[in-house]
Amino acid sequence: MTYKEFIRRRQALLSYMMPASVSLFFAAPTVIRSHTSIYPYRQNSDFWYFTGFNEPEAALLLIKTSNNYNYSVLFNRRCNAQTTLWYGNCMGQKDAIKKLSVDHSLPWDTIENEIYRFLKNITIIYHAKNQYTFADKMVIKIINEIQYRILKNSTFSITLMDWRPWVHELRLIKSQEEQAALREAGRISALAHKRIIKKLHPNMYEYQLEGEIQCEFSYHGARFPAYNTIIGSGENTCILHYTDNNQKMKSGQLVLIDAGCEFKGYAGDVTRTVPINGKFNAAQREIYNIVLNAINLGLKLYKPGSTIFTVTQAVIRMMTEQLVQLNIMSGNLDTLISQNAIRSFFMHKLSHWIGLDVHDVGSYGKNYNRILKPGMALTIEPGLYIIANKNVPKKYHGIGIRIEDSIIITSDGNENLTTIISKDADEIESLMIQKQNI
Ligand SMILES: [Mn+2]
Structure with missing residues (x-):
């Protein structure tokens, strides 16, 4: 697939999204067979549809700001000599921006702290519940953090919606x-x-x-x-x-x-x-x-x-x-x-x-x-x-x-x-x- 194809798909979804919203997509986790042996890795189909990126431990954010400016953020694995030695080539942050045409790329292990940089003024989160427990937990934590810690306003509420009806119609x-x-x-x-x-x-x-x-x-x-x-x-x-x-x-x-x-x-x-x-x-x-x-x-x-x-x-x-x-x-x-x-x-x-x-x-x-x-x-x-x-x-x-x-x-x-x-x-x-x- 060409990078234009992925950009076209992201734009199609962004055109449905409300202002001041974000869509979250999570890569499939690896599944352990025993000890250090894992089942063959298969990327999540929806994540693949928007990225063509085949690594676990990654999330894509498609963001539409309150004044309708669109951009994308990828959290993905760090790439260094140690990870390359154990897992072979990985893409890392610099290459992700070039090869996957995302606007920002940050290490996956920083997502719990860094994600808030991109969620200022966001009022709607689009997320597919019940796919992955780790993703649901993370999204609940993000909503709580924004409402209580960052905004210090328990009456402010973030709306949680599902992107699946739109995305699955696009994929059809x-x-x-x-x-x-x-x-x-x-x-x-x-x-x-x-x-x-x-x-x-x-x-x-x-x-x-x-x-x-x-x-x-x-x-x-x-x-x-x-x-x-x-x-x-x-x-x-x-x-x-x-x-x-x-x-x-x-x-x-x-x-x-x-x-x-x-x-x-x-x-x-x-x-x-x-x-x-x-x-x-x-x-x-x-x-x-x-x-x-x-x-x-x-x-x-x-x-x-x-x-x-x-x-x-x-x-x-x-x-x-x-x-x-x-x-x-x-x-x-x-x-x-x-x-x-x-x-x-x-x-x-x-x-x-x-x-x-x-x-x-x-x-x-x-x-x-x-x-x-x-x-x-x-x-x-x-x-x-x-x-x-x-x-x-x-x-x-x-x-x-x-x-x-x-x-x-x-x-x-x-x-x-x-x-x-x-x-x-x-x-x-x-x-x-x-x-x-x-
Ligand atoms: Mn058949």
């Missing part, structure tokens, strides 16, 4: 630079799917396939997955949030692979379901084709002016109709649809926003009826999960299928970011014939 519409990052996240994720299904073979363990996909992400420039990879074989295809990934994959079963990488902080999100021995059996192919028809219909319908709700309704109608044809459901089509009978087989949403978070922020509107606009990015992921049930023909038991692409709404339709990996059953089979030796 993706800029050109964000779209480019999402496009690359989608491309790498889909490419990884394409490569690993050529390595899939019976008796391999689910976690071995997970390792292969991680290897592809890293090889193409994306170090981390955007979420915990799901590799579910056999009946595990029906477990929506399966992440144990520890079973042996057997010939004749399907494997559901839900994996996406993170690129420059932006998430890819792709799912494919493939036969472990390279050939769908007849029952698997029947269910597969219903889900395939569903995603293809959704991809046709997603455009400006449509909503997730209306597209979901169309997809549910088509899938219900086809499940009735296979005797998996029975009854009057309109009744089945009005009762949403399909929820025993399709129990999650068709789509979610994607961006800095895989389930990204932004309002969906009541009943998912938010009108879609160019620049919104979302997934499309119909699925059918048929657990053993006496009302369903036995040949379908244990079949779980999800097919998922990531898209961006354009001026006249949508752009599919994950087309590198095929969806058509025949194409999947012919890809899998091109086995790679391991």
Whole structure:
């Protein structure tokens, strides 16, 4: 991202803020695994959105004075020989002003004393409560200090407000630079799917396939997955949030692979379901084709002016109709649809926003009826999960299928970011014939 992009984002938020106010953003803290070992660091998405700065122990202040003058202050880690020796390169104060285009930068360990310099005459603090305990404590202390110690006036009150409704609305519409990052996240994720299904073979363990996909992400420039990879074989295809990934994959079963990488902080999100021995059996192919028809219909319908709700309704109608044809459901089509009978087989949403978070922020509107606009990015992921049930023909038991692409709404339709990996059953089979030796 260019520094102009971050300045544009900050200005957009500042334009909503009242005079004599400050917005506070805190970097994510590190999380200890044990002793001196920490979990891989992931910056807070909102903090990242306004800074592109990847260190912990930092806070950004966006300030609008009483006469509408805007400026920014960053508190970040001190950088010296000792910190560099232990933690490697850090940015420090001088470089932060240059590289992050902030007006002031001060050491993080001085924030509790120095922050008041920038809060004179401030009457509103915008802060996202309940994200981090340390941040909430600090903000309460700041308010008390200003009211009682500095102003010596217990009747003066500072108003605490939340910037999330504004910021999450800004994050919902993706800029050109964000779209480019999402496009690359989608491309790498889909490419990884394409490569690993050529390595899939019976008796391999689910976690071995997970390792292969991680290897592809890293090889193409994306170090981390955007979420915990799901590799579910056999009946595990029906477990929506399966992440144990520890079973042996057997010939004749399907494997559901839900994996996406993170690129420059932006998430890819792709799912494919493939036969472990390279050939769908007849029952698997029947269910597969219903889900395939569903995603293809959704991809046709997603455009400006449509909503997730209306597209979901169309997809549910088509899938219900086809499940009735296979005797998996029975009854009057309109009744089945009005009762949403399909929820025993399709129990999650068709789509979610994607961006800095895989389930990204932004309002969906009541009943998912938010009108879609160019620049919104979302997934499309119909699925059918048929657990053993006496009302369903036995040949379908244990079949779980999800097919998922990531898209961006354009001026006249949508752009599919994950087309590198095929969806058509025949194409999947012919890809899998091109086995790679391991
Ligand atoms: Mn998804």
